[in-house]
Amino acid sequence: MAEFFHMGGYALYVWGSFGVTALLMIAEPLILRSRARQVRRRLARMARLEQEVTQ
């Protein structure tokens, strides 16, 4: 196990590459999801306001 993480002496380089790639490819969908929720909430709020004004 320790040998696996050691990567034959290339641990910093291998994990530095895979780590940052994983970080970005996990962060991007999460950021997108929270942004989608934000936009949907804002649109719903605007729709509610509009209804209140017209009633």
Next chain:
Amino acid sequence: MASRLVNWFKFSSPATFFPLARKIGVVSTVIAVALIAVGLYMSFFVAPTDYKQGEGYRIIFVHVPASWMSMFIYVVMAGWAALGLIFNTRLSMMMAQALAPTGAMFAFLSLWTGSFWGKPMWGAWWVWDARITSELILLFLYLGYMALRSAIDDPRRADRASAILLLVGVVNVPIIYYSVQWWNTLHQGSTIRLNEESTMDDTMLIAMLIMTLGFWAYSIAVAMSRLRTLILERERSANWVRELASRGG
């Protein structure tokens, strides 16, 4: 004859494409997770140790797919931009816009992982090699495209201006691709050849291709997700979006 043809213009309407984008997104997410899981397993446990670069070469399994995707996404964006200019379809422009941040991310990852590969193998984090420099220009093209878009308030004008930037920038892609042949520089040549035997172990090659397909599916999934938000924002005064919003979003 005509009845057998799909009416593609139907799908160029944001309202029609919005629910379809969700379906494509879900399917691509499942494919991406499965392929990347298999690809990672193969990258670490199936592919053999390189005789020259030891375990350090395993960076190839993220570096090459990320680099390919950064170039491929740019070409796809330019294709959408061209379609958008020809047919004046705003959904095509939104497609290009939805891909840009993902393309920029892959260009950055290509440089980052390349740097982490260059340090142990060449002894330097960065060199002004032809391929590295042209890939850096690709990253700047992505950033320039996004900056130009956000600098123009009217979305239709932003569409046209940024489409032209995309089309002009396409010239950089073959430069990146052929840089290792045109200039005799530090970056190693391609190990995958279309017309002759690849200079690579089969399991390495398969792992790399699976990772590439996984990154491909990932790109489609995030682009579809971003596209849906873009459509909602841009079409917010359209009736179907207002109805969707009044139903609770």
